[in-house]
Amino acid sequence: MIDAIVFAITIVLPNLFLMGLGFFMQKRGEISQTFIDQGSYFVFNYCLPALLFFSVVDSEVDYSKQIVLIIAGIIVTFILFIGSEIYAKRFIRAPTDQGVFVQGVFRSNMAIIGLATVANAYGNIGLSIGAVYMGIVTILFNILAVITLSRVSKSIDDTWTTRTIMIVKKLFTNPLILALLAAFIYKALPLPPVTGVIHTTGDLLAAVALPLALICAGASIDLKSMLHPSGLSMQASIGRIIIAPIIAILVGLAFGLSGVHMGVLFLMVASPTAAASYVMAKAMGGNDILAANILAFTTVVGMFGMAIGAAVLRLLGLM
Known part of the structure; x- marks a missing residue:
């Protein structure tokens, strides 16, 4: 029991500390919105791609054995998407709220x-x-997000053709997906290992990625939105914090996952709502205030949900 609790605290607390540091620095005026925007851009376009590329290139993991995990993740995503779509159409009236709610639950x-x-x-x-x-599930996230948010568009030029073009453009200009594709191609070809200056530079960029991303995420937290969630944002947050992890565990068990694979599935699914959900909702005419509320609440509270779930799975010997 103690080991399970320590394990859960160990994997979640460093993230909370870094997010807390970002929030503290923002409140003291030591981090500006410009820094947050530029830091997030730097992480997304340079640091995270370096982290993903070198983690795959250097790894001895047999990726053909991850197919079951990926299929389980895809099924979880579809269950959450379809379930939240049905809920939204039945209980949420405003089209500008429906897509934001759905995205807040599945992404x-x-x-x-x-x-x-x-x-x-x-x-x-x-x-x-x-x-x-x-890398695989992000592609699905982008496609489903465009589908659910497109219901609010009133533009004559917005057709399924233009939406498809937008999805393809997003996928093939996404630095994270490009980095993963480059890594797989490099491993598939008979090329020498990446060493020397290039690898050292990549390692330095990769080392910056997660700490800076977490600090920027913490600095972006809107405490007012988090402490005063609306009814809809709370419903979406319950879906993201409670229902999504439970479904991940059930699907993982159905596929016979355990150890690292169950842990990866649970932690990826149980993570808070994606920061990109706010940007996408705003760009496509959704209720950006609702998106911000969901993002703020799940970013903080969801971390504790991840810790509780990880402790239980560890105690049961599944993670």
Whole structure:
């Protein structure tokens, strides 16, 4: 019991400390919105791609054995998407709220919170497996997000053709997906290992990725939104913090996952709502205030849910 609790605290607390540092520095005026925006851009476009590329290139993990994990993750995503779509159509009237609610439930913050927690739990092996999982499921996230948010568009030019073009463009300009594709191609070809100056530079960029991302995430927290959630944001948060992890565990058990694979599935799915959900909701005409409320509440409270779930799974010998 004690070991399970210590394990859960060990993998979640460092992330909370770094997010708390970012929040503290922002409140003291030591971090500006410009720094947050530029830091987030730097992480997303340079540091995280370096982290993903070198974690895959350096890894000895057999990625063909991760197919079951990836299929389980895809099924979990579809269950959450379809379930939240049905709920939204039945209980939520405003189209501008429906897509934001659905996205808040099914789309988790895998790239920052998920990867950081997996790295804390399992080290480089977990990071490599988590990177591949994230790369595949991120593609699905983007497609489903465009589908659910497109219901609010009133533009004549917005058709399924233009939406498809937007999805393809997003996928093939996403630095994280490009980094993973480059890593797989490099491993598949008979090329020498990456060493020397290039690898050292990549390691330095990779080392910056998760700490800076967590600090920026903490500095972005809107305490007012978090402490005064609306009814809809609370419903979406319950879906993200409670229902999503439970479904992940049930699907993982159905596929016979355990150990690192169950841990990666749970931590990736149980992560708070993705920061990109707010940006996408705002860009596509959704209720950006609702998106911000969901993001703020799940970012903090979801971390404790991850810790509780990890402790239980560890106690049961599943993670």
